[in-house]
Amino acid sequence: MRTDRLGFAYTPERFAVRDLSFSLRRGEVFGLLGRNGAGKTTTVRLLTTLLPPTEGSGLLFGKDLKSCGRAERARMGVVLQSESLDFVTVERNLTLYAFLWGVPRELAKSRAEEMLELFELEPVRHRKPWSLSGGERRRFQVARELMHEMELLFLDEPTVGLDALTRKRILDYLAGRAKQGLTIVFTTHILQEADQLCDRIGVLQAGRLRAVGPPGEIKRRYRGPRSVEAEFERALTDEERRELLDRLRVGGEGFELLSATGGLLLFRARNAEDLVGGVVRWAHARSVELARLSVRETSLEEAFVTLVSEDPASGPETKEELA
Amino acid sequence: MRVPAVVRLVARNFAATLDPITLLVMFGQPAFLIVILGTMFNQLIPSVGASGSYVAFLVPGMIASQMITGAVLAGRIFWLDRRWAMVEQIFSGPFLRAEYLAALLLTALLFSLVGVGLMVLVALPLIGVTALSASEILVVLGTIALGSLFFGGLLIAIGGRIRSANLYFTIQSFLQYFLIFISTVYYPVTSSTPLVLRGIVYSNPLTYAANTVRDAFTHSFGPSDLIAAGVLSCLAVVSFGLAVLSFRSLELGPVQ
Numbered sequence: 001m002r003t004d005r006l007g008f009a010y011t012p013e014r015f016a017v018r019d020l021s022f023s024l025r026r027g028e029v030f031g032l033l034g035r036n037g038a039g040k041t042t043t044v045r046l047l048t049t050l051l052p053p054t055e056g057s058g059l060l061f062g063k064d065l066k067s068c069g070r071a072e073r074a075r076m077g078v079v080l081q082s083e084s085l086d087f088v089t090v091e092r093n094l095t096l097y098a099f100l101w102g103v104p105r106e107l108a109k110s111r112a113e114e115m116l117e118l119f120e121l122e123p124v125r126h127r128k129p130w131s132l133s134g135g136e137r138r139r140f141q142v143a144r145e146l147m148h149e150m151e152l153l154f155l156d157e158p159t160v161g162l163d164a165l166t167r168k169r170i171l172d173y174l175a176g177r178a179k180q181g182l183t184i185v186f187t188t189h190i191l192q193e194a195d196q197l198c199d200r201i202g203v204l205q206a207g208r209l210r211a212v213g214p215p216g217e218i219k220r221r222y223r224g225p226r227s228v229e230a231e232f233e234r235a236l237t238d239e240e241r242r243e244l245l246d247r248l249r250v251g252g253e254g255f256e257l258l259s260a261t262g263g264l265l266l267f268r269a270r271n272a273e274d275l276v277g278g279v280v281r282w283a284h285a286r287s288v289e290l291a292r293l294s295v296r297e298t299s300l301e302e303a304f305v306t307l308v309s310e311d312p313a314s315g316p317e318t319k320e321e322l323a
Numbered sequence: 324m325r326v327p328a329v330v331r332l333v334a335r336n337f338a339a340t341l342d343p344i345t346l347l348v349m350f351g352q353p354a355f356l357i358v359i360l361g362t363m364f365n366q367l368i369p370s371v372g373a374s375g376s377y378v379a380f381l382v383p384g385m386i387a388s389q390m391i392t393g394a395v396l397a398g399r400i401f402w403l404d405r406r407w408a409m410v411e412q413i414f415s416g417p418f419l420r421a422e423y424l425a426a427l428l429l430t431a432l433l434f435s436l437v438g439v440g441l442m443v444l445v446a447l448p449l450i451g452v453t454a455l456s457a458s459e460i461l462v463v464l465g466t467i468a469l470g471s472l473f474f475g476g477l478l479i480a481i482g483g484r485i486r487s488a489n490l491y492f493t494i495q496s497f498l499q500y501f502l503i504f505i506s507t508v509y510y511p512v513t514s515s516t517p518l519v520l521r522g523i524v525y526s527n528p529l530t531y532a533a534n535t536v537r538d539a540f541t542h543s544f545g546p547s548d549l550i551a552a553g554v555l556s557c558l559a560v561v562s563f564g565l566a567v568l569s570f571r572s573l574e575l576g577p578v579q
Binding site: 045048049050051069070071073074078080082083084085086087088092096099100101102 | 325326328331332334335338339340342403407408409411412413414415416417418419575
């Protein structure tokens with residue numbers, strides 16, 4: 001899949017998403033992140049041909065997105081954000097959905113058993129979906145979509161309402177399927193799972209794609225102030241602490257001292273590397289032994305917050321994907 | 324061999340939405356009316372025109388009303404599919420919107436025909452075997468098909484534009500009950516019927532269908548049945564067109 005300035009506008013003045021330019025590679029897991037209303041679901045609808053693009057273009061399985069039809073949709077699966085269900089039991093829902101997709105009866109039955117077990121739906125197999133808990137319904141929906149073969153899978157917030165253990169189980173399963181060649185696009189608000197699962201992520205803000213790249217690159221590029229912990233072998237005197245802070249300020253390192261207890265100092269610094277250098281130089285000059293000096297890595301969540309806190313009117317941060 | 328998409332969708336419509344209670348209500352009610360209303364009014368009304376007994380008059384009317392039953396079911400399936408996001412889910416799969424629409428209309432038609440069969444069975448002990456010629460059977464089935472297409476298309480067109488369950492089901496109830504009552508399903512329209520009522524009854528497509536089915540049962544086809552077939556055909560085409568238009572601009576997403 002490849003898109004070029006793809007967009008959807010309700011009216012010429014009111015757009016939902018705009019300038020979406022990115023590509024998907026076979027077997028990769030692509031995470032679509034963004035705040036509520038950023039355009040994630042609209043993007044999924046555009047990419048799954050549920051919405052016709054009003055601007056730009058795209059290729060799905062090598063075919064123009066606007067002319068994609070049954071053949072292209074038959075090669076992909078979609079787990080929508082809104083709950084969709086039929087008024088039959090969980091098990092019947094699975095086999096009925098497989099029937100809709102033309103899966104042979106025997107295969108559908110064995111796959112239904114597999115999905116019921118994998119998604120821990122065995123105890124509720126004879127219940128109607130609307131009587132399930134929110135988490136069970138979400139599991140059911142993902143399980144149902146996996147009843148048929150596909151090359152590309154879209155999951156719109158598949159882990160909403162799931163406990164950590166179930167989430168891990170599903171994510172592990174999806175990671176396994178991706179290794180077998182399934183391309184996955186998924187949206188989530190749980191950035192930790194995007195960090196774990198995604199090969200690349202795209203961050204949407206106010207309908208525009210602000211950044212696309214591997215999670216590590218996004219974190220590096222958009223890391224905000226980081227925490228630096230400096231622990232000395234002994235407690236610093238007030239004079240020593242003042243001197244260290246003066247030295248760091250003179251050095252121009254933008255930082256904030258969060259706490260100082262005995263020999264342990266906790267900083268928050270925009271440029272953590274410079275701060276670390278300043279601390280090491282001062283300790284060396286004063287012959288004060290450093291027991292530990294650590295910089296906490298920026299989480300994807302922190303990078304995300306930094307990124308979406310920027311002015312959205314400044315437009316896409318970059319047209320090129322991050323390396 | 325792969326089953327065609329429309330057939331798969333029709334099978335799914337039946338499998339996913341037909342529960343015993345729904346069947347009992349949708350078919351039980353007209354069957355109940357034939358047995359109870361027919362038997363009770365038979366005592367009061369000695370004869371009705373060419374039909375003879377009141378129950379013999381009522382049965383063709385109830386058969387014609389099955390087109391409404393089928394249409395209501397199709398509308399209900401469509402509305403529930405919208406409410407529970409199955410429309411969106413199906414459209415994201417290997418189906419065309421036209422196939423989904425065709426499957427809904429086919430479901431309405433099949434359900435109406437099943438209803439016709441059941442009404443005939445229920446009526447057997449009351450009016451005996453009515454031997455219809457092949458052409459009369461064809462006319463009855465054709466009338467039911469056109470009527471199902473008209474009412475089904477209309478409900479689907481309305482269901483595609485409305486986002487409130489309350490409003491949709493109010494309109495559906497109106498169609499189901501009001502249209503049956505202001506038609507010739509339960510009673511004949513004669514020269515002594517007040518002009519206003521006569522006008523209202525003859526502006527109702529169900530009247531034409533009921534009259535045609537009744538004429539088949541009394542072996543008395545006439546020019547009015549040709550007019551009825553023409554009116555129903557035109558209305559069916561218009562209604563189908565409205566349903567297509569509604570589908571083309573169908574807004575996907577949650578409805579209440």
